[in-house]
Amino acid sequence: MSQPLKFYFDFLNQSSRALYIFLEASKIPFEAIPIxxxxxxxxxxxxxxxxxxxxxxxxxxxxxxxxxxxTAIFRHLAREKLVPEHWYPRRHLGRSRIDEYLAxxxxxxxxxxxxxxQQKWLVPYLQKTRPSDNAxxxxxxxxxxxxxxxxxxFLNSRKFMMGDNISYADLSAICEIDQPKSIGFSAFKxxxxxxxxxxxxxxxxxxxxxxxxxxFEAKLKLNNQGQQGVAQAQAL
Amino acid sequence: MSQPLKFYFDFLNQSSRALYIFLEASKIPFEAIPIxxxxxxxxxxxxxxxxxxxxxxxxxxxxxxxxxxxTAIFRHLAREKLVPEHWYPRRHLGRSRIDEYLAxxxxxxxxxxxxxxQQKWLVPYLQKTRPSDNAxxxxxxxxxxxxxxxxxxFLNSRKFMMGDNISYADLSAICEIDQPKSIGFSAFKxxxxxxxxxxxxxxxxxxxxxxxxxxFEAKLKLNNQGQQGVAQAQAL
Numbered sequence: 001m002s003q004p005l006k007f008y009f010d011f012l013n014q015s016s017r018a019l020y021i022f023l024e025a026s027k028i029p030f031e032a033i034p035i036x037x038x039x040x041x042x043x044x045x046x047x048x049x050x051x052x053x054x055x056x057x058x059x060x061x062x063x064x065x066x067x068x069x070x071t072a073i074f075r076h077l078a079r080e081k082l083v084p085e086h087w088y089p090r091r092h093l094g095r096s097r098i099d100e101y102l103a104x105x106x107x108x109x110x111x112x113x114x115x116x117x118q119q120k121w122l123v124p125y126l127q128k129t130r131p132s133d134n135a136x137x138x139x140x141x142x143x144x145x146x147x148x149x150x151x152x153x154f155l156n157s158r159k160f161m162m163g164d165n166i167s168y169a170d171l172s173a174i175c176e177i178d179q180p181k182s183i184g185f186s187a188f189k190x191x192x193x194x195x196x197x198x199x200x201x202x203x204x205x206x207x208x209x210x211x212x213x214x215x216f217e218a219k220l221k222l223n224n225q226g227q228q229g230v231a232q233a234q235a236l
Numbered sequence: 237m238s239q240p241l242k243f244y245f246d247f248l249n250q251s252s253r254a255l256y257i258f259l260e261a262s263k264i265p266f267e268a269i270p271i272x273x274x275x276x277x278x279x280x281x282x283x284x285x286x287x288x289x290x291x292x293x294x295x296x297x298x299x300x301x302x303x304x305x306x307t308a309i310f311r312h313l314a315r316e317k318l319v320p321e322h323w324y325p326r327r328h329l330g331r332s333r334i335d336e337y338l339a340x341x342x343x344x345x346x347x348x349x350x351x352x353x354q355q356k357w358l359v360p361y362l363q364k365t366r367p368s369d370n371a372x373x374x375x376x377x378x379x380x381x382x383x384x385x386x387x388x389x390f391l392n393s394r395k396f397m398m399g400d401n402i403s404y405a406d407l408s409a410i411c412e413i414d415q416p417k418s419i420g421f422s423a424f425k426x427x428x429x430x431x432x433x434x435x436x437x438x439x440x441x442x443x444x445x446x447x448x449x450x451x452f453e454a455k456l457k458l459n460n461q462g463q464q465g466v467a468q469a470q471a472l
Contacts, residue, residue, distance in 0.1 A: 053389060054340070067332055069339035076332040096303055096312040103305035104290070106342050153289060 005030040005081075008051055008059045010037045011216045014113070015070035016058040018175040022074065022168065024208045028081045038125070038223065071102050074168055086165040094162055101154060101161065101169040109176050112146035115139045117179040125223060143180060147187060147194065155193045159200050166204045174201045178213065182220055241266040241317075244287055244295045246273045247452045250349070251306035252294040254411040258310065258404065260444045264317045274361070274459065307338050310404055322401040330398055337390060337397065337405040345412050348382035351375045353415040361459060379416060383423060383430065391429045395436050402440045410437045414449065418456060 007023060007030045009016035023030050035041045035057055042048075043055050052059040054068040062080065067073055078088045088095055116139040124131045150173070154161050161169045177198070181187050188195040202209055243259060243266045245252035259266050271277045271293055278284075279291050288295040290304040298316065303309055314324045324331055352375040360367045386409070390397050397405045413434070417423050424431040438445055 065329055065332075067336055069336045071339050072332055072335035075335050076329070079331065080329075093301055093312070093316075095315065096301075096308055099308035099311050100303055100305045103307050103342065106339065 006033055006051075006061045007031065008033045008035050008042075008047065008057060010035055010042075010057050011212060012037060012219055013057050014110075014175040014179050015172075017178070017212050017216060018168075018171050019058050019070060019073055021175070021205060021208045021212055022077070022087065022171060025205065026077075026081070026083050026087065028077060028083070070172075071106070078168075087168045087171075089162070089165070089167065094167070097162060098167055098169045102172065104153070105169075105172055105176070108146050109150060109173060112139070112143045113176045113179045116143045116185060117183065120180075120185075121183050121220070140185070143185065147177075147191060151191055151194050155197050160197070160204075166201060170197075170201045171205070174198060174205075174209075178216070182217060242269055242287075242297045243267065244269045244271050244278075244283065244293060246271055246278075246293050247448060248273060248455055249293050250346075250411040250415050251408075253414070253448050253452060254404075254407050255294050255306060255309055257411070257441060257444045257448055258313070258323065258407060261441065262313075262317070262319050262323065264313060264319070306408075307342070314404075323404045323407075325398065325401070325403065330403070333398060334403055334405045338408065340389070341405075341408055341412065344382050345386060345409060348375075348379045349412045349415045352379045352421060353419065356416075356421075357419050357456070376421070379421065383413075383427060387427055387430050391433050396433070396440075402437060406433075406437045407441070410434060410441075410445075414452070418453060 005028065007020065009020055009032070011017055011020070011034075020032070035047060037057060042052070042057050047059075048055050051061060051066060052068050053066075056068055058070060058073060059066070059068050060073050060076070061067075062076070067076055074088075077083060088098055116136070119135040119139045120131050123129075123135075154169075154173075158164065160166050161173070177187055188198070241264065243255065245256055245268070247253055247256075247270075256268070271283060273293060278288070278293050283295075284291050287297060287302060288304050289302075292304055294306060294309060295302070295304050296309050296312075297303075298312070303312055310324075313319060324334055352372070355371040355375045356367050359365075359371075390405075390409075394400065396402050397409070413423055424434070
């Protein structure tokens with residue numbers, strides 16, 4: 001019997017959410033295996049030894065073949081599974097334009113959103129301290145700059161980044177922007193084009209996006225409460 | 237008449253060298269258009285307005301279609317031109333494995349090699365100062381760590397990263413490692429596997445690699461002389 005696709009993920013991680021939504025929306029059968037990054041489950045045991053030598057999420061095994069890196073997994077699925085064309089269209093060189101965005105995303109959007117999320121939420125969570133105002137400020141300024149670039153370089157008068165149809169570029173971008181947005185960053189202030197695009201993408205993704213985003217928010221809230229419990233206990 | 241492929245590059249830039257060698261070795265016809273990064277030619281004028289809104293090198297125009305980002309250009313050429321299979325093989329999911337490396341490369345190898353080159357050579361060149369010992373030390377330590385990861389995660393007993401045949405993963409990696417290597421960083425100390433792999437790749441690429449590397453070295457040397465001239469003039 002052939003082994004099903006196994007998908008290892010944590011909804012606190014933006015690329016895990018993007019690929020999970022992509023798998024669901026594309027109706028690709030898969031076994032969902034949640035891994036807790038906050039507990040360090042991606043660093044040890046069976047995951048490290050048998051699933052992902054990079055010790056990173058998301059990851060897949062497909063017929064026993066192990067693969068890491070969000071964009072590599074996306075391209076693998078687009079090649080090996082039945083995937084609706086609009087996610088990675090061949091027509092009018094759309095695929096090249098999406099590759100261009102995904103490369104820009106990795107070095108710019110991904111770095112800026114991750115840094116803000118780490119300074120404001122993850123580092124304080126792991127170290128049980130308050131965020132450093134200075135580090136959050138620096139990360140926030142870089143993020144403002146990157147969101148301006150994103151709006152200017154990639155958004156236009158059309159509904160989605162590549163035109164009338166949603167693609168994996170939109171899905172990657174919305175999940176990344178949700179990292180800082182979910183912890184209070186005002187991404188849309190003075191950015192009407194970004195706000196319009198964000199609403200279009202969210203609406204198009206519908207319940208697939210909604211349920212994943214709600215689970216992400218619930219995880220943040222749950223861990224915030226744990227954090228406050230620790231702070232209160234320390235204050236007693 | 238159809239417009240030929242135009243390739244905009246600077247041999248001081250590692251991805252420009254990788255794509256130039258790839259184009260030559262694959263016998264893809266193209267018009268080579270050198271752009272001087274040190275003179276800031278990629279930031280202004282026709283290049284910014286008509287070639288590359290990202291203001292980055294390398295870049296192409298193909299039948300008037302503008303494309304940026306090294307990996308996006310590589311995939312575009314692999315799709316649109318006649319390219320020998322070994323660079324990006326379909327068999328045994330080799331393409332997924334190369335995508336995985338290229339994503340890792342962008343966030344790890346590329347960042348570490350670039351940072352070292354910038355601290356040791358580019359920043360001092362542009363600011364006409366000596367390198368900061370501390371910044372070079374920090375960048376050097378990160379680079380040691382990244383080269384260890386590269387050796388451990390991607391090299392094995394086989395000749396090339398993907399087996400018996402050279403791929404774009406090898407070409408990207410050698411050109412990136414050449415940035416710190418060309419300015420005196422000892423990449424091979426205690427790294428026999430890396431040294432063997434490097435020699436295999438260099439030998440396999442033959443004259444295509446040799447001529448591009450020599451032009452890169454000549455550019456470094458020329459600019460070093462200019463730099464020393466300035467330093468001597470300042471010392472008088």
